[in-house]
Amino acid sequence: MTAVTPPPRPGRARLPRSTVLAGAAVVLLAASALWWPPRGSAPVEGLFLVIDPLVAVRGDQLYAPLSAWLADGVGRPLRLLVARRVADVPARAWQDVGLVLCPDGVALGLRPEDFTTVAAARRQAPQNLRPRSVLVYRLAAGFVPAPWITAPARTILGDSLSLAGCGVACRPGERPWRGRSSRQQVPMVGADPYDHGPVLQALALGCFDYALVREWTARRWSVAGLLDPAAWGMAPVSAPLPDVVVMVSRRWPAADRVRAGERLVSVGRRQEAGTSAPEVSALSVLERLGLAGFNPLLEPDFELTRRQFAPGWSEDRP
Numbered sequence: 001m002t003a004v005t006p007p008p009r010p011g012r013a014r015l016p017r018s019t020v021l022a023g024a025a026v027v028l029l030a031a032s033a034l035w036w037p038p039r040g041s042a043p044v045e046g047l048f049l050v051i052d053p054l055v056a057v058r059g060d061q062l063y064a065p066l067s068a069w070l071a072d073g074v075g076r077p078l079r080l081l082v083a084r085r086v087a088d089v090p091a092r093a094w095q096d097v098g099l100v101l102c103p104d105g106v107a108l109g110l111r112p113e114d115f116t117t118v119a120a121a122r123r124q125a126p127q128n129l130r131p132r133s134v135l136v137y138r139l140a141a142g143f144v145p146a147p148w149i150t151a152p153a154r155t156i157l158g159d160s161l162s163l164a165g166c167g168v169a170c171r172p173g174e175r176p177w178r179g180r181s182s183r184q185q186v187p188m189v190g191a192d193p194y195d196h197g198p199v200l201q202a203l204a205l206g207c208f209d210y211a212l213v214r215e216w217t218a219r220r221w222s223v224a225g226l227l228d229p230a231a232w233g234m235a236p237v238s239a240p241l242p243d244v245v246v247m248v249s250r251r252w253p254a255a256d257r258v259r260a261g262e263r264l265v266s267v268g269r270r271q272e273a274g275t276s277a278p279e280v281s282a283l284s285v286l287e288r289l290g291l292a293g294f295n296p297l298l299e300p301d302f303e304l305t306r307r308q309f310a311p312g313w314s315e316d317r318p
Helices: 017-035 059-074 091-096 104-109 197-204 215-223 254-266 277-288 299-309
Strands: 046-051 078-083 097-103 115-122 133-138 155-157 210-214 232-236 244-249 293-296
Touching: 046 059, 046 091, 059 078, 059 097, 059 254, 059 277, 078 097, 091 097, 097 104, 097 254, 104 115, 104 244, 104 299, 115 254, 115 299, 133 197, 133 215, 155 197, 197 210, 197 215, 210 215, 215 232, 244 254, 254 293
Parallel strands: 046 078, 046 097, 155 210
Antiparallel strands: 097 244, 115 244, 115 293, 133 210, 133 232
């Protein structure tokens, strides 16, 4: 019997091995171009945005050393922009914003498709864990769960940008200032999202009976004897919060985002003998804000906070 050779199967002809290898090389080169710029090309300038309502007091001069130190670690120039609020940032500037230092409430307002988390601020031990929002109340007035609703004229919120300062009071259905014209029916609000000390001072002087503030500030005042435990009570009203955060633009390559996170997490962790002068200058900026450095902040972690507070967060706050 004569063997019959079966006809070839229909379909694409197999490419020569050399052609396959050449195609793979092209793919690898294209991928590498996304990670490493061509030799001799200058890194694209980015914008380091800081949201600080007290820009007139702290301003560019304070934040400049931190911006320079970050730029050196990321490997690209960073131009500093300090704004009182997000609405003050020119629309044309957003395409250049690479990093944003801001309170966590501001971070919730940034579009998640444009920015992702990279780090959350930490403080010196024993206050190096994330703070909760606490209600400090005059014992003679008694504890009430939501004085911003039931006693707004006797309540002051820490600020309008951080979750510790106004997060639980800004949830949908808990905004006593909406639809009211008299300021006597609206809780007062502190000006500084990085320091609730002035709010507690107003409380201690008798201007208010209730204050919603960052836990660590309240505990520091209590330890210092500025809030007599015989006269003042303190009740946590939230889970631990991210507090002060740094967001990074999704426009940046993954390698740049990783370098930014590594740079932020490294600050303040070296022994004093190994701390460079630029890092010391960057630390002095953080110290002015009551911070000691940063910890990583993963996106799924921040999403838990987003689900808890984000609905309606962009609506008017006091």
